[in-house]
Amino acid sequence: MPSVSFEHIVKRFGAVTVLDGLNLTVEKGDFLVLLGPSGCGKTTLLNLLAGLLDVSSGRIMIGDRDVTELDPKDRGLAMVFQSYALYPTKTVEGNLRFGLSARKLPKAEADARVTWASELLQLTPLMRRKPSELSGGQRQRVAIGRALVKHADVLLFDEPLSNLDAKLRTEMRLEIKKLHDTLSPTVVYVTHDQIEAMTMATKIAIMNGGEIQQFGTPDEVYENPANLFVASFIGSPAMNLTNARFRITDGSPGAMFDNGTKMDLTGYDFVSTPQDGDAIAVGMRPEHFLIDTQGTQQSHSAFDLTVKMVERTGSDALISLEFADDQLFVRAEPDRAAKTRPGETVSVQYPTAKLNLFDAREGRRL
Amino acid sequence: MTDTNVMYPRKPKRITGRSIAVLVFLSMAAMFFCVPLYVLIVTSFKEMDQIREGAMFSLPTKWTLEAWHFAWFEACSGLNCSGLRAGFWNSVVILVPSLTASIALSMVTGYALALWDVKWAGPFLFVLFLCAFVPFQIIMYPLIRLTVTMGIYGSTTAIAFVHTVLAMPILTLIFRNFYKDIPPELIKAAIMDSGSFWRIFVEIILPMSGNILIVVLILQITSIWNDYLIGVTFGGLGTKPMTVHLANMVTVSTGTVSYNVNMAAALLTAIPPLVIYFVLGKFFVQGIAAGAIKG
Ligand SMILES: Nc1ncnc2c1ncn2[C@@H]1O[C@H](COP(=O)(O)OP(=O)(O)O)[C@@H](O)[C@H]1O
Ligand SMILES: [Mg+2]
Numbered sequence: 339m340p341s342v343s344f345e346h347i348v349k350r351f352g353a354v355t356v357l358d359g360l361n362l363t364v365e366k367g368d369f370l371v372l373l374g375p376s377g378c379g380k381t382t383l384l385n386l387l388a389g390l391l392d393v394s395s396g397r398i399m400i401g402d403r404d405v406t407e408l409d410p411k412d413r414g415l416a417m418v419f420q421s422y423a424l425y426p427t428k429t430v431e432g433n434l435r436f437g438l439s440a441r442k443l444p445k446a447e448a449d450a451r452v453t454w455a456s457e458l459l460q461l462t463p464l465m466r467r468k469p470s471e472l473s474g475g476q477r478q479r480v481a482i483g484r485a486l487v488k489h490a491d492v493l494l495f496d497e498p499l500s501n502l503d504a505k506l507r508t509e510m511r512l513e514i515k516k517l518h519d520t521l522s523p524t525v526v527y528v529t530h531d532q533i534e535a536m537t538m539a540t541k542i543a544i545m546n547g548g549e550i551q552q553f554g555t556p557d558e559v560y561e562n563p564a565n566l567f568v569a570s571f572i573g574s575p576a577m578n579l580t581n582a583r584f585r586i587t588d589g590s591p592g593a594m595f596d597n598g599t600k601m602d603l604t605g606y607d608f609v610s611t612p613q614d615g616d617a618i619a620v621g622m623r624p625e626h627f628l629i630d631t632q633g634t635q636q637s638h639s640a641f642d643l644t645v646k647m648v649e650r651t652g653s654d655a656l657i658s659l660e661f662a663d664d665q666l667f668v669r670a671e672p673d674r675a676a677k678t679r680p681g682e683t684v685s686v687q688y689p690t691a692k693l694n695l696f697d698a699r700e701g702r703r704l
Numbered sequence: 705m706t707d708t709n710v711m712y713p714r715k716p717k718r719i720t721g722r723s724i725a726v727l728v729f730l731s732m733a734a735m736f737f738c739v740p741l742y743v744l745i746v747t748s749f750k751e752m753d754q755i756r757e758g759a760m761f762s763l764p765t766k767w768t769l770e771a772w773h774f775a776w777f778e779a780c781s782g783l784n785c786s787g788l789r790a791g792f793w794n795s796v797v798i799l800v801p802s803l804t805a806s807i808a809l810s811m812v813t814g815y816a817l818a819l820w821d822v823k824w825a826g827p828f829l830f831v832l833f834l835c836a837f838v839p840f841q842i843i844m845y846p847l848i849r850l851t852v853t854m855g856i857y858g859s860t861t862a863i864a865f866v867h868t869v870l871a872m873p874i875l876t877l878i879f880r881n882f883y884k885d886i887p888p889e890l891i892k893a894a895i896m897d898s899g900s901f902w903r904i905f906v907e908i909i910l911p912m913s914g915n916i917l918i919v920v921l922i923l924q925i926t927s928i929w930n931d932y933l934i935g936v937t938f939g940g941l942g943t944k945p946m947t948v949h950l951a952n953m954v955t956v957s958t959g960t961v962s963y964n965v966n967m968a969a970a971l972l973t974a975i976p977p978l979v980i981y982f983v984l985g986k987f988f989v990q991g992i993a994a995g996a997i998k999g
Contacts (some may be wrong), residue, residue, distance in 0.1 A: 385892075388892075389896075390896070401948065407897055410895050410896045410899060411895070411899035412896065413898075415896070417892075417896055418887070419889040419892065419893060421887055421889050423889040423890045423893035424893075425907075425908050427908070427911035427912055428907075428908075428911075434897065436907065436908075437897045438901070439705070439897060439898040439903060439907075440897060440898050440899050440900070484893075484897070488897075633800065659763075
């Protein structure tokens, strides 16, 4: 299974530059998820890798082969599309077989592959049907089967689950993950759904406006977002981001919020230390708050805050608290939330080590 | 609030002045086609004796196929008195190759223009669009010179060739617009699976073209079969299509006019397009209705 790397990729459509000098490397066997909002260039990047679009400049390597100029069929890739893109006039079997048509395979080998894929994806009873006679989930499995029969080393997915309903999406997510665990191809998977990204990826590349904002494991991007965009994009419910000023009092760093509330930042692991008086954004994840803990814990900041609203979200509940002219969302046990009424005061603590500080102007992590 | 479930009887539909007007108009339109058709049909089965009595609308006193037989085997077109047969076979010999060639060629060009990266596709389409609306008369003379140079002027080959050339622009545009509606991801998938222009065309695109093919078949068969001007201009002695034979028969017969033979000849000429309508008509409507292709 080869690695994939994009080197200084530039892609323009006429006068519009969609990708401007993008670099990205996927290690072999990795499950890379390209995650970003609609229109940020994910599909464009994937199509460049597939050879369905030509780069304006730059180089694409698969393993140690430079594939920049190769035809799509010669790149050793297979792709699953958002709309499934099944051939409407062919049966399921015909769809799988057409996937092999660029390869001059002996008949026995082709048969064996089609049988293998149909068994792996439980398509055997559907082989004689046309795509119009299949459900959404079945069509998606055929599309995956058509990619798998090629035994491609690199599998590409472009938002393959976004046309499915929520339950089916969860199932297919597991199936794709299982396929990756058994066959371990290199996967490049495009989505705008962060749950898909967090659950399936071994590496996530977060894109915005044609640029990679952060590249790392799901844990890294979640716990150490590289900038304000990643911080606000990753996480549901989203991270609380509150504006403040950086203050050094008696040699120890602190944040002063707009209403005068202070927070001690001693113990925060700064990437780069800002100047006294700089505008910063303080990020706190809803699930890292402690509620009702007696006595202030070691290196925690404690606040007593007024409840604005309580929201039940299924297995969890969110309490929104008034904080520094803004509000904080805090995750709570449903039992605890049920006892809470708007207007009450709740004491919460937040561990300094789990804070995320950003330069408010440039957005980069501090 | 208690009577929300009460059903009020619907007012009986009144026939309004407007719907009467529409009905009258439609009936007149139908008559406009039906009456001449009726006269045509009954006359073709009559004997000349009965026709001379007048009474255009009466049914034949004695039904006979004599006029049909005469029109097919013996009627004279110019000096040639071997009936419409010869013209019929000329028309077939013109129709089959020009139909096949024009549809096959324009399908492939339409496919290439719609789904593949063709250099200068935009300007090319614009030129095609212009060509599709150039009246035939304007390029008639150059085409005559061209066919003379090619050494085919006066043959059925020349007529078939001209039909093919003239149909190409509009048919290419029709096919191109139809293929443009195929979801782009489908062709991307096919390019990754196969990458072969012809294989994708034959295995994926052609089977999806049924609807548009029916529409184009009907348009082309009708227009080639009913053509007169190209046949007259490019045909030579003994190579002219059926329509030209018919016109000669009807217009230049000497002596008494054999109305029954003329009517039978007209009907014979109209039969092939009619058969096509009856056989393909159902699909034709479907084809026109089917705008997009569903996966
Ligand atoms: N063929 C094209 N011509 C012009 N602009 C395009 C084309 N394809 C994509 N774009 C533009 O490139 C940007 C990225 O598109 P895309 O890669 O499809 O985004 P994503 O898949 O992340 O939603 C969008 O702003 C889109 O408008
Ligand atoms: Mg996309």
